[in-house]
Amino acid sequence: MTSNRLLLLAPGLAWLTALLIIPCGLIFVLGFFERGVYGGIDYTLTTENFARAVDPLYAGIFLYSARIALTAVVFSLLIGYPAATCIAKQPKRRQMPLLILVMMPFWSNYLIRTYAWIVLLNREGLINGALTKLGAISEPLPLLYNDFAIVTGLVYGYVPFMILALYSSISKLGPELAEASTDLGADSWRTFLRITLPLTLPGIAAGSVFVFVLSIGNFVTPDLLGGGKRTMLGNLIYDQFLTARDWPFGATLAFLLVALMMVLLTCQAVFVHRSATQEEARA
Amino acid sequence: MSAANPTQRWLQAHLGLVYLFLYGPIIVLIVLSFNRAGLPTAWTGFSTEWYGKLAANTKIINAVQNSLIVAFASTAISTVIGTLLAMGMEARRPHPALEALVAAPMIIPDIVLAIALLSFFSLLKMTLGLHSIILAHAVFNIAFVCTVVRTRFKHFDRSIVEASIDLGAGAFTTFRRVTLPVIAPGVIAAALLAFTLSIDEFIIAYFTAGPGSSSTTFPMQIYAMIRFGVTPEINAVATIVMGVSFVLVFLSQRLNREVEA
Numbered sequence: 001m002t003s004n005r006l007l008l009l010a011p012g013l014a015w016l017t018a019l020l021i022i023p024c025g026l027i028f029v030l031g032f033f034e035r036g037v038y039g040g041i042d043y044t045l046t047t048e049n050f051a052r053a054v055d056p057l058y059a060g061i062f063l064y065s066a067r068i069a070l071t072a073v074v075f076s077l078l079i080g081y082p083a084a085t086c087i088a089k090q091p092k093r094r095q096m097p098l099l100i101l102v103m104m105p106f107w108s109n110y111l112i113r114t115y116a117w118i119v120l121l122n123r124e125g126l127i128n129g130a131l132t133k134l135g136a137i138s139e140p141l142p143l144l145y146n147d148f149a150i151v152t153g154l155v156y157g158y159v160p161f162m163i164l165a166l167y168s169s170i171s172k173l174g175p176e177l178a179e180a181s182t183d184l185g186a187d188s189w190r191t192f193l194r195i196t197l198p199l200t201l202p203g204i205a206a207g208s209v210f211v212f213v214l215s216i217g218n219f220v221t222p223d224l225l226g227g228g229k230r231t232m233l234g235n236l237i238y239d240q241f242l243t244a245r246d247w248p249f250g251a252t253l254a255f256l257l258v259a260l261m262m263v264l265l266t267c268q269a270v271f272v273h274r275s276a277t278q279e280e281a282r283a
Numbered sequence: 284m285s286a287a288n289p290t291q292r293w294l295q296a297h298l299g300l301v302y303l304f305l306y307g308p309i310i311v312l313i314v315l316s317f318n319r320a321g322l323p324t325a326w327t328g329f330s331t332e333w334y335g336k337l338a339a340n341t342k343i344i345n346a347v348q349n350s351l352i353v354a355f356a357s358t359a360i361s362t363v364i365g366t367l368l369a370m371g372m373e374a375r376r377p378h379p380a381l382e383a384l385v386a387a388p389m390i391i392p393d394i395v396l397a398i399a400l401l402s403f404f405s406l407l408k409m410t411l412g413l414h415s416i417i418l419a420h421a422v423f424n425i426a427f428v429c430t431v432v433r434t435r436f437k438h439f440d441r442s443i444v445e446a447s448i449d450l451g452a453g454a455f456t457t458f459r460r461v462t463l464p465v466i467a468p469g470v471i472a473a474a475l476l477a478f479t480l481s482i483d484e485f486i487i488a489y490f491t492a493g494p495g496s497s498s499t500t501f502p503m504q505i506y507a508m509i510r511f512g513v514t515p516e517i518n519a520v521a522t523i524v525m526g527v528s529f530v531l532v533f534l535s536q537r538l539n540r541e542v543e544a
Contacts, residue, residue: 004454008371009381011364012425016384019422023399024391030402083301086294098298100536105305107476108528109483111502112521115509116308119315119518126311156304163301188290210390217392219486224509234394241398241490251402254395261392 024258030251041247049252058236058253065233068147068222069215072154073208076162079155080207084166088173099167106160114224117153118144121225145227153221158214162207169203170196202272209268213261233257309525316518333519343520346504352413353488353500354481357420362474364421365428370462372429373436388426396422397490404491411493416500419491420484424477431476431539435469468538475535479528 031049034042052058087098105113120126121143128140143149173196181191215221219234226232231239233253240250319330337343372381388396400419404411439462447457463470485502492498499507501524508517 005371005374008367008374012368012371012429013384015364015421015425016388019400019403019418020388020396021384023403024395026402026406027395027399079301079304082294082297086298089291089294096540101302102305104529104532105309107479107483107532108309109502109505109521109524111483111485111505111509112312112517112524113308115505115517115521116312118509119311120308156308159301160305213390213392217394219394220506234392237394237398241401247398247402250398254398257392258395261390265390 027251027258028255030248031255033248035246035248049249052249053252053256061231061236062233062256064230065216068150068154068232069212071147071151072158072215073211075151075155076159076211077204077208080159080162080166081204084163084170084203087163087167088171095167095171099164102160102163110157111220111224113157114153114220117149117156117225121149121152144225145229147226147230149225150222150230150232153225154211154215154218157218157221158211161210161214165207165210166200166203169200169206173199202275205268205271209264213264216260217257309521312518312521313525315515316522318515318518320515333515334523336516337519337523340516342499343501343504346499346501349413349498350482350501353416353420354478356417357424357481358474358478360417360421361424361428361477362470365425365473365477366432366466366470368425368429369432369436369466373433373439385426385429388423389430393484393486397487400487401490411491412498413492415491415493416488416498419487420481423484423487424481427480428470428473428477431473432466432469434539435466439465472535472538475531475538479531479535483524483528 030041032045032047034044034046034048036042053062083102087095087102090098118125122128123140123142123144125144127143128137131137132140177195177199178191181195182188186194216232217234218232219238222230222232222235223238228235237250237253237257240246240253244250316333317329317331318326319332320327368385372385396419400415400422404415409415443461443465444457447461448454452460483502485500485506488500489503489506492500492503505517505520505524508514508520
């Protein structure tokens, strides 16, 4: 039976080892080498790439990316939380179709969904056109090729994940606790702040980490909606590989991105684990 | 389920706006693709000429062919390997490291996997082309197939496998006659999702396609068109791509649901 199981696992393990673990390990190793004169890799050990990554120029890009990603997280939460609550309150058989409807866009082409926002936001776009026609504005608003456009694109792309994560947390709460709180005289706002919100923190944490990680490493959205004027971490890595041809430094940046992701995921896992044990202790 | 109180009504209005936010931009593109002028500023009459232009665009036709080759090949590989992996993982409670390994390709940023594979392929001095995109796409597709198929095992009664073996059937016969029929809808659903993911994937394909335009995939072509500027042709492309993706995902969801019932 055990040998059978290994036989089943072997092809998948082999594929993922050869084309995921080894290449990602390679990225880590590459960061310790120097860039070759003609863009290749010079196999001389150095820690210079890591020192360079904390240079104010690159640290600035890192902080800017983090700020954009964090803004996207906040707006995804503000949009996603009421939406997930509403879905969780529907009759059971309607919840699944509503969730599938939320996730549908995720499965379709991200480039095209991003492009749709160029059509909506550009100077001659749908929104500016409509506002001009209504006489609300005389000059087109600068909606595209700025931080606003990037955040809009990121929220649009990733709010489905947030809703899904929040839903799985909110739907686990029965109505009993909220009812008890209301019966004891708390108004609905107080009930939300003191009961519902703390109990759904694991969902908030999971959704936030997801949106943050996907946003900070994004390449397409800053490139198309930021008009290439603003560089985020994803674009910086892209440039190091395809334009500057400094692979070791690009690899260092990618490694730092993955490291950040691991730290956030670990924090989230610890957090969820702790609130689960607390719940057990309470029960 | 009437909107009994104002909070409930606010929530429902909000949810409606969220769906508008999610689908509005897509609907705009679909409508514009049939606009004669092709521009969002004015409706100048119904026309299918942008679709005609597409059909005559050899660059796009070529890119679609490449994408279909990549999607079919990576789906075939990942459906077989991912299903086997799922069966292996469901046979016994899998080690957390194995769980993490399968989750990794789904959460790792695209750009990281893209440069990791490019570095690895160039270290091996491998010639890049459609085959390297197929190898790369199979990485995340194996993870997705495995995850989808594993959800089918949640309702799987393992005693029927034991019964089959007790009655003298071999491992392969048991798989073909007992396990496969039960998980088949999940496997097909997973394959449809893998196909959709592969045909829409851009960054990893972009990095692993190598220089030259012979292995340009459909999303790479779309990216080039968008970078070039807003043209009505893209709206027609978008409508077709969205249509195909939605049909595939819809079918996949239907299959998944039947088993639960």
